[in-house]
Amino acid sequence: MNARATLLLSIADDELILGWRDSEWTGIAPTLEEDVAFSSIAQNEIGHARALYELAAVELGSDADALAFDRPPEEYRCAPFVELRLMDWAHTIARRYLYEEADRVRLDALRRSDDTELAGLAAKIDREEVYHRMHAEMWAARLRDEPRFRAAVNELWPYALGVLEPQQRAELARRVGLSDESSQAVERGEHTPELTELWNEMTEVRRSVPGASW
Amino acid sequence: MIFEVFRQERKGQPFAHAGSIEAPDAAFADAWAREQYGRRGESEALWLVPRDSVHQITEWADEFDLKYRRVDGYSIKSRLKEARERAGNTSAVDR
Numbered sequence: 001m002n003a004r005a006t007l008l009l010s011i012a013d014d015e016l017i018l019g020w021r022d023s024e025w026t027g028i029a030p031t032l033e034e035d036v037a038f039s040s041i042a043q044n045e046i047g048h049a050r051a052l053y054e055l056a057a058v059e060l061g062s063d064a065d066a067l068a069f070d071r072p073p074e075e076y077r078c079a080p081f082v083e084l085r086l087m088d089w090a091h092t093i094a095r096r097y098l099y100e101e102a103d104r105v106r107l108d109a110l111r112r113s114d115d116t117e118l119a120g121l122a123a124k125i126d127r128e129e130v131y132h133r134m135h136a137e138m139w140a141a142r143l144r145d146e147p148r149f150r151a152a153v154n155e156l157w158p159y160a161l162g163v164l165e166p167q168q169r170a171e172l173a174r175r176v177g178l179s180d181e182s183s184q185a186v187e188r189g190e191h192t193p194e195l196t197e198l199w200n201e202m203t204e205v206r207r208s209v210p211g212a213s214w
Numbered sequence: 215m216i217f218e219v220f221r222q223e224r225k226g227q228p229f230a231h232a233g234s235i236e237a238p239d240a241a242f243a244d245a246w247a248r249e250q251y252g253r254r255g256e257s258e259a260l261w262l263v264p265r266d267s268v269h270q271i272t273e274w275a276d277e278f279d280l281k282y283r284r285v286d287g288y289s290i291k292s293r294l295k296e297a298r299e300r301a302g303n304t305s306a307v308d309r
Contacts, residue, residue, distance in 0.1 A: 033235055033246035040249040131248060138241040 004115065005059040006077065009067065010188060011106065012052035013078035014163065016068055017195070018099060019045035020202055021082060022092070030089055041096075041132050048125045055121060069206045073199040079188045081159035083195040093139045094152035098160035098176065100136040103129060105164060105171045153178075161185035217243040218268060220261040221251055229261050 001009075022042035029035035053064035060067070081099065086092050107129065110122035143149035157178050161169050162185045173180035206214075217240075221232035232251055237243035243262050251257050 031236075033237065033242075033250060036253075037246050037249035040253045131245070134241075135245045138245060142238070142242075 002059070004118075005056050008052050008056035008059065008118075010077040010079075012049045012056060012067070013076045014082050014099075015045045015052065016049035017076070017078045017198065018082040018095075019043065019049060020198060021085065022096070024085075024087070025092065037135060041135060044128050044132065048128070051121055051125070055117065065206070069203045073191060073196045076191065076195065076199075077188065078191075078195070079159070079163045080186050080190065080192050080195075081156070081163055083192045083198065084156075084159065085194045085198075088152075090143070090146070090148040091152040091156065093136070093143060094149060094156050095160075096132075097136040097140040098153065098156055099163065100129065100133045101175050102160055102163040102172050104133060105168050105175070109168065158183045159186045162187045215239065215243070216265040217247070217262045218265055219247050219251055220263065221257045222259045222261075223257065225258050227258075229259070232260075234265070235262070 019042045022045065023039060025035070026039040026042070027035065029038050049068065050064050053067045057063050057067055081095065084091075084095070086095060104126075107122045107126045111119050111126065113119045113122070140149075153176075160176075161172065161180055161183060164172055166185075169180040169185065215237060217235045217237060219232045219235055220229035222229045235243050235247050235250065237246055240262070247260055247262055251260055
């Protein structure tokens with residue numbers, strides 16, 4: 001697989017898996033308003049994943065659904081960060097916040113890329129991400145002095161670093177006010193056991209009738 | 215804080231009350247209202263108004279029953295029809 005397809009799949013897998021994880025809050029978020037907002041953001045992320053899979057599919061002679069659902073879990077390129085099952089609001093918001101900040105660094109770089117197709121898609125995705133960041137940052141600002149939130153951010157920080165390429169990590173550290181040098185990043189490539197559980201559930205319907213068109 | 219949400223469906227249309235949002239501050243109200251009332255592209259614009267800022271009037275004084283101020287029982291429809299007929303029957307030359 002070439003570098004472009006690998007990059008596209010890495011980002012698409014991040015967005016799909018995080019979108020899936022965040023959608024686990026649908027119906028049980030702390031307030032009704034947050035439930036609607038959080039679920040909507042999770043859906044947006046899955047929409048971004050679809051657009052990225054479609055680009056990758058041209059490269060790989062496949063289609064978006066096949067890339068999203070028909071690969072075995074070990075072939076997914078997502079960072080362990082998005083796989084974690086965090087059924088606690090402090091950790092969930094900490095991840096949302098750290099992910100959005102990391103995603104901004106990544107999208108900024110893609111928008112400047114010579115690959116005009118990818119740069120265009122990154123700019124389009126970023127127009128939605130503005131509101132995701134607004135949502136994440138307002139929560140982070142509100143919970144800044146809450147010990148559970150601070151502990152969650154510190155705990156997840158090495159995972160967040162693993163979302164980005166090594167040369168992009170200092171920028172993320174600067175944005176969130178943490179150090180990228182004192183932490184060992186949890187790198188992309190290895191998967192957590194949580195991914196297999198998620199994959200089993202996520203692909204269950206599609207696997208039930210292989211080849212069906214839905 | 216409770217924010218009253220007014221929604222404009224299309225440009226130029228009046229804003230209509232759509233519901234309310236309970237949020238700790240304006241930033242949360244913005245993020246929540248955006249998703250609650252706009253994620254399906256159903257709104258051109260939203261107004262978020264803190265409920266405290268709404269000056270409400272519910273008390274009315276009409277002690278002397280000034281019926282002549284109202285239009286109850288006055289059929290404008292038939293009068294309008296008559297007026298139209300008159301206008302139609304009048305030629306430019308007569309005027």
